[in-house]
Amino acid sequence: xxxxxxxxxxxxxxxxxxxxxxxxxxxxxxxxxxxxxxxxxxxxxxxxxxxxxxxxxxxxxxxxxxxxxxxxxxxxxxxxxxxxxxxxxxxxxxxxxxxxxxxxxxxxxxxxxxxxxxxxxxxxxxxxxxxxxxxxxxxxxxxxxxxxxxxxxxxxxxxxxxxxxxxxxxxxxxxxxxxxxxxxxxxxxxxxxxxxxxxxxxxxxxxxxxxxxxxxxxxxxxxxxxxxxxxxxxxxxxxxxxxxxxxxxxxxxxxxxxxxxxxxxxxxxxxxxxxxxxxxxxxxxxxxxxxxxxxxxx
Numbered sequence: 001x002x003x004x005x006x007x008x009x010x011x012x013x014x015x016x017x018x019x020x021x022x023x024x025x026x027x028x029x030x031x032x033x034x035x036x037x038x039x040x041x042x043x044x045x046x047x048x049x050x051x052x053x054x055x056x057x058x059x060x061x062x063x064x065x066x067x068x069x070x071x072x073x074x075x076x077x078x079x080x081x082x083x084x085x086x087x088x089x090x091x092x093x094x095x096x097x098x099x100x101x102x103x104x105x106x107x108x109x110x111x112x113x114x115x116x117x118x119x120x121x122x123x124x125x126x127x128x129x130x131x132x133x134x135x136x137x138x139x140x141x142x143x144x145x146x147x148x149x150x151x152x153x154x155x156x157x158x159x160x161x162x163x164x165x166x167x168x169x170x171x172x173x174x175x176x177x178x179x180x181x182x183x184x185x186x187x188x189x190x191x192x193x194x195x196x197x198x199x200x201x202x203x204x205x206x207x208x209x210x211x212x213x214x215x216x217x218x219x220x221x222x223x224x225x226x227x228x229x230x231x232x233x234x235x236x237x238x239x240x241x242x243x244x245x246x247x248x249x250x251x252x253x254x255x256x257x258x259x260x261x262x263x264x265x266x267x268x269x270x271x272x273x274x275x276x277x278x279x280x281x282x283x284x285x286x287x288x289x290x291x292x293x294x295x296x297x298x
Contacts, residue, residue, distance in 0.1 A: 002170050004104055004134035005031040007144030011100070011130065012069070013038035014160035021065040023057055023092075025049065025072045027079060029102060030253075032071050048076075048215075051087040058095040068097040074106030074117030078254055078262070080216030080223055082110075086121040089128050099128035108138025109220055114185045114192050135174065139181035143170040194267040195220055198274060202265055205278035211285060214258070220265040224281065225258060231288040232259040238284040244277050 001007050012035030016022060020041040024032060027048045036043040044061060047053035054070065062068060070092040074083045083106075089099045103116045111119025118131065125131075130148045135141040146153070184191070199220040206213060212225040226232040229250040236248035239261075246261040254260060263277075 001145075002143050002168060002174075004132075004136055004144035005034075007132055007134070007146060008032050008102060009035035009038055010160055011132065011146055011156065012036055012041075012071070014156055015039070015098075016041035016067065016069060019066040021061065021068050023054065023061075023068060023070045023097065025076075025083070027073075027076050027081075028071055029073065029077065029104070032102065048079075049081060049084050051084060051091050054088055055091050055094075058091070058097065062095045062097070068095070069100055070097045071100045071102070073102040073104070074120075075103075075109060075219060075221065077105045077221060078223065078249065078260075079214055080219045080221035082120075082217050082219060083117060085117050086123055086127070089123075098130070100130040100132060101128050103131055103133040104144075105137055105221065107133045108181075108185060109192075109195070112192075113189060114138070135170075135178040135181075138185075139178045141170075141178040141181065142174045143178070191267040195265060198265045198267065198269050198271075201271060202263065202269075202274045202278065205274060206281070209278060209282040211278075211282065214260065222263040222265060224261045224263065224285070226261060226285060226288060227257050227259055228288075228291070228293050229259055231291050231293075232261060234288045234291060235281070235284040236261055238287070239277075239280060242280055244280065246281075 001010065008029065008031035012022060012032060016039035018040040021044060022036045022041055023044045023046060025048055026045040033043065042065065044057055046057045070088065072083050072085055072088055074085060076083065085101055092099045101117065106117040108114045110117050113119060130146055132144065132146050135143045199218060202222055203213065203218045214223050214225045216223050226235050232248040232250060236246060239246055246263050248259065248261055250259045
């Protein structure tokens with residue numbers, strides 16, 4: 001489809017019904033939540049990246065539903081954590097659950113060739129039932145796609161209104177851009193090495209300055225926790241005024257009190273740019289801490 005958000009929502013809305021359940025990582029993307037609401041299915045959460053929490057949820061609830069779909073991400077976009085996809089898929093299979101993996105932020109980032117979380121873990125294609133991805137992140141184009149069993153793809157093409165029937169296909173230019181990006185990914189693996197080197201360097205710089213990086217794991221998505229909407233907005237504005245864009249994110253996108261900025265590292269950032277950004281960020285966070293906390297509680 002022309003939208004990664006609609007891809008997730010449409011696939012889940014088509015697959016599940018009122019007698020079914022989606023068991024989701026507690027930090028799953030809003031597009032998945034929309035799809036479950038669309039489907040009329042029940043949604044249950046398990047603790048973020050916790051396979052044993054998933055096992056507990058399934059042990060208590062699996063028998064209450066007809067079909068069950070476990071949904072996780074390969075690379076969590078708000079927290080910079082790496083989905084424990086292989087372990088979670090194994091547990092899901094024990095309880096007769098289908099598995100869907102959102103690779104929106106892991107394609108082009110993980111794996112030796114940038115093929116995503118599946119390559120990162122060395123998983124066979126049929127280890128999960130649905131692999132979802134977007135063309136709009138690492139590939140710099142627009143649209144979403146899924147990879148799955150041929151019969152399932154054919155059924156969705158024929159009968160899934162949100163995925164195929166009532167949506168326009170991507171423009172040829174967006175497909176051409178994505179194909180060109182895939183060619184670059186194959187031909188220039190050194191970009192991946194530079195990307196991860198930059199991620200490591202930036203994380204080290206922020207750690208040395210005492211910046212709160214939440215639960216992130218040193219991936220190219222680097223959240224900086226700045227509690228308080230006013231304070232996070234101040235830091236983002238200060239950076240923007242100095243030529244650095246890192247948007248502030250507040251509730252409901254993240255829990256109140258966990259407001260943050262997100263930095264997306266690329267292979268093209270230079271070390272001097274990262275060092276200058278770290279210095280400016282440190283100063284802005286220190287200044288923001290002096291601002292009044294205007295958060296609404298209760």
